[in-house]
Amino acid sequence: MKKVKEKLDFMYIRIAKVIEQQILNGALRTGDKLPSLRTICREYGVSQNTALSAYYNLESKMLIETKPQSGYYVRYSKTKVPALPQITKPEAEAHYADSELLVRKIYDGLGEDGHLALALGIPANELLPIAKLNKGLTVAMRELKGSGVMYDKIEGNERLRRQIARWSFAMEGHLNHDEIITTGGCLNALSYCMMALTKRGDTVAMESPISFGMLQLAQVLGVKVLELPSDPQHGIDLNALEDALKANKINVCLFISNFSNPLGSCMPDENKKQTVRLLEKYNIPLIENDLNGDIYFGQQRPKSCKTYDESGLVLWCSSVSKTLAPGYRVGWVAPGKFKNEVRRMKLCHSISSTSVTHEVIAWFLETGRYESHLRKLRHTLHGNMLKFSRAISDYFPEGTMATRPRGGFVIWVELPKAIDAVTLYEKCLRYKISFAPGRIFTLQNQYDNCLRLNYGLLWDEKLERDLKLLGELACREL
Incomplete structure (x- = not known):
């Protein structure tokens, strides 16, 4: 029964996606009348409830509107x-x-x-699913040794790390749990990476504009920031990056590869691959902030730069702070060949992650709730x-x-x-x-x-x- 429901849920989303794409690319224009519910049912072999769900989906995005006694019409206008x-x-x-x-x-x-x-x-x-998170807290305190009051491993909750490794297959990351270190949020992960790889006076390349949290981190650590041109859709300008690398102006790169903050740009997968190959050529590490990668509006999650990392130069950082529980402060990093350096930073600055909240997120990932x-x-x-x-x-x-x-x-x-x-x-x-x-x-x-x-x-x-x-x-x- 559950599989049947999931199939029907998928069908209404699929139908909505097809019509949405036709609207966004101009095949269906403002004012055009959409097929009737009966037509949708016949063409896709679905029930009227499924067809209605597809149109409700499009209405919620303000792409279409209904006119009494007339039907559904395109509302969205490129102009x-x-x-x-x-x-x-x-x-x-x-x-x-x-x-x-x-x-x-x-x-x-x-x-x-x-x-x-x-x-x-x-x-x-x-x-946010606050009630389910609260249930997770109860489960975590019951299952953790000492109800979660003891220190965890320096690398972090093993159950969580295993789930993150499993989750990374969506971006073709192919990570193992022992390649991952948990942190107190994504900014905490970025901080450990920056402290491990830079010294005062070094230069870090970032796209411009960039998250003020990353800029403040750079200032606190006393490193210089080289702001690189960025396209509002495709992210960092690779020509500008290569010119800076040739001029030996960069010690480390810190980029938001997917849905950057504040532009919302997303590096095409080919650009990510080129970026990694370029940095490998000059042996420059990349700290990748992939905080928003799971919030995609297309058919599938975009890859990360870590996907193309063959030399261990990419330190992949992420978190559930933006997607599930901002106050839980649960993040992680896959630091590649810099694992020992990052692990040392965590040991010096926090010793252990918060046991209970990290167990809750592991449970959320494991059960499919996430x-x-x-x-x-x-x-x-x-x-x-x-x-x-x-x-x-x-x-x-x-x-x-x-x-x-x-x-x-x-x-x-x-x-x-x-x-x-x-x-x-x-x-x-x-x-x-x-x-x-x-x-x-x-x-x-x-x-x-x-x-x-x-x-x-x-x-x-x-x-x-x-x-x-x-x-x-x-x-x-x-």
């Missing part, structure tokens, strides 16, 4: 989608524009009642991204551009040059609307007219009203 920003052009040398106070202010507002949490790229509580949760989350986030894109087109100033993420939680918005995003941010706070100004995603004086929005929220009328207000406030800045 209503904001234009894409151009490839970024950071300067060759960082000027270290100080944005620490702004970052602190954004974090200080985290969790304040009534605030629209557009600033941080994390899912809303309503999108994959079940991800299917729902991907569907919701994809719909939200399309709704945010439409809202930006409808309410933001003329000339506004925005990225089109194919996964992840965030969308990058480029306002007209006359608008200062920090000034807009201060004014929006009066209305309890918070976003992340573009200035915090660089160490240079750039992206002043840009901002990042988190669409990992529960879409409702209030959210749309607040986005409309944000757009109106931006228009007043012109």
Whole structure:
């Protein structure tokens, strides 16, 4: 019975995907009438409930709409989608524009009642399986020796590491559990890698714009950041990377390969392969932040750079902090040939990971609950991204551009040059609307007219009203 239900669930998703692709590539245009439910049932050999589920799926993404006594029609319009920003052009040398106070202010507002949490790229509580996680805590405390109060192995919970290794086959990572070290979240994994591979004064290459957490980490460790141009769809500019490598300007690379923060770009698999081969040629390690790889809107998970790693130069870092339980602080790293160095950093700085929460995530992975949760989350986030894109087109100033993420939680918005995003941010706070100004995603004086929005929220009328207000406030800045 369960297999029959899963097959039917797959069919409605499959039908929806086919129609969605026809809409997005222009084969079906705005206003076109869609096949009737009876036609869908006949063509695909499914029940009316399955056909209805497919159309409900498309309605939730605002791709189609129903008209009483008439049927279903295409609602999506390419002309209503904001234009894409151009490839970024950071300067060759960082000027270290100080944005620490702004970052602190954004974090200080985290969790304040009534605030629209557009600033941080994390899912809303309503999108997380909190009741199931609570059940997992009970199971973990019952099954762990000493109810989880004892130190775990330095490498981390073995059950979790085995499940991560199994999970890595989705990206063709082919990892073994003894190649993995668990950490307190993805940033913690990145920190261990950076401390293991760099010394003060070294240069780390990152795409630009880049996560402010990674920039702050670099500043704390006293390393220089070389910001490389990045395409809003395809990520790092490989020509710029090769030029920097030839000039011996780089000691380590730190890239977000899948659905980068803040652009939402995803390196094509061929680009990932070229990146790894290029770094092997110059013997430069790559710390890969693959935090968002599981939140894809396509048919399958994109590969990682680790997929193509034959020399052990790629240190693959990930976590469930963005997808399942931000506060659990469960992450990991497969550090390749640098395992001993990374293990030493963990021993010096934390000794052990948190036993109970890591056991819960292992249980979630092992029982299939994680994959079940991800299917729902991907569907919701994809719909939200399309709704945010439409809202930006409808309410933001003329000339506004925005990225089109194919996964992840965030969308990058480029306002007209006359608008200062920090000034807009201060004014929006009066209305309890918070976003992340573009200035915090660089160490240079750039992206002043840009901002990042988190669409990992529960879409409702209030959210749309607040986005409309944000757009109106931006228009007043012109």
